[in-house]
Amino acid sequence: MLDCCANPIVKIIKVGDIDTGLIGLENAFLNVYISSVDDEEQLKRELLMWIKKFGNYVSRSREDDYKEALLREYKKFCADLQHEAKL
Numbered sequence: 001m002l003d004c005c006a007n008p009i010v011k012i013i014k015v016g017d018i019d020t021g022l023i024g025l026e027n028a029f030l031n032v033y034i035s036s037v038d039d040e041e042q043l044k045r046e047l048l049m050w051i052k053k054f055g056n057y058v059s060r061s062r063e064d065d066y067k068e069a070l071l072r073e074y075k076k077f078c079a080d081l082q083h084e085a086k087l
Helices: 024-033 040-053 060-086
Strands: 010-015 018-023
Touching: 010 024, 010 060, 024 040, 024 060, 040 060
Parallel strands: none
Antiparallel strands: 010 018
8 A cells, every 4th residue: 555645646637627636646556456456336435535545635525526526537548558568
């Protein structure tokens, strides 16, 4: 697992219709990726948990928006990893 205290990088993603800066997004993706979770609902919960663990505030009323955005971005991340592995 990647430590939550390693020099985090802020990445901007679209959450709902708002551009949102998240700390440690790639580290969160890597942690979820190595956990081999397949179920989408579990993926959403894990992604949200890691984002919060890295110090990002997520209000309860926006959690579903964050889960959808995180899953969307995580799928892109996985596709990029698979593409790089083929090179």
